[in-house]
Each structure stands twice: as structure tokens, then as C-alpha cells.
Amino acid sequence: MGGPILLDVNSRHTQAQPSFRDILHARLVEQGTVPPDVADRTDLVFNLTKFWNRLGQDAESVHRRLGWSWAGFRLMNLLWVAGPLEARHLTRLSGASRAATSAVLNTLERDGLISRDRSESDRRQVLVSLTEEGSSRLMEGLRAQAERDRAWFAVLTPEEQQQLGRLLMRLADQRTP
DSSP states (O other): OEEEEEEETTTTHHHHHHHHEEEEEHHHHTTTTTOHHHHHHHHHHHHHHHHHHHHHHHHHHHHHHHHHHHHHHHHHHHHHHHHHHHHHHHHHHHTOOOOHHHHHHHHHHHHTTTEEEEEEOOTTOOEEEEHHHHHHHHHOOOOOOOOHHHHHHTTSSSHHHHHHHHHHHHHHHHHOO
């Protein structure tokens, strides 16, 4: 496997055609770039990244049809769960940048799905909340997202889904190494 391997990027993985991840793993191990156990983790990161990208693209298409972005849905969902929040708290909870959060909120506000109002207790604070229209339309988004989630995870048994959920939660909730 010393030289480059021709990879048909237009075909699906088959037994006769090695996948990119198979070639990557083999090259990492063969060339001694990393030990085999590290190459296995590289596979894991590759697969998680590929799945997250595919999931995100699918979610984006689902929510665009409903009139907002995947990021907009996530912010509306946070507001539905937590109630009115300051934009800085939405930014922290969503993991998005301040600029991205602001842009999404501007669009949601323009479309009448959220409102921004001064706090009664501290007039310096601006609270973001779902409008009645936003709350009503979010229910449609939640149902559509739940259906897509069901379809994506149907390949796993309920037990496998629970195990995967627990493992991902452990990884997501740990401190950055």
C-alpha cells in the first residue's frame, strides 16, 4: 500500500472498493504514523464527524422547509424549554458564536417567531422569548425533527440507542482534555 490508492469518490463503499476510512486506517498503521489503537480512535472521530455532518444536513433541509434554519430551530427549542433568556445565555447554551446567534435571532424576530423585550426587573437586560406564533410553529418542527430522529436511529435497537446515548453523553459532558 506504499503509493497512492485510487479511490472512486463517486461510488458507495463495496467489498471490492475500499472506503476512505479503510485506506486512512491502513495508511496510518502501515506507515507507523500512529499506533493501531490511535488509528481506531481516528476511525471513531471520522465516523462521528461524518454522521454529525449528514445529520446536520438532513436537519437543515427539514427545517428550511418549515421556514427557518436548523440553528433557528435549536434556538427556538432552547427558548421553549428554558423560557425567556438573554441572548448571551442562548449563545452559551447553544454553543454558537455571538455573531451567529445574533444573525439567527434577527431572522427569527423578523419572521415573528421570537420577540426581544426589556426585562421588567433590570431595564438593561433584553430577554428573548418565543411568540405565540413561534411556539405554535415550533410544535410542527419538533414533530418533524422527532420523525427524522426516529428514521436515523431505526437501524439501532432501543437498547443500542440507549447505550449510544449514554456513551455520547459521557463524551460530551467531560471537560476538554
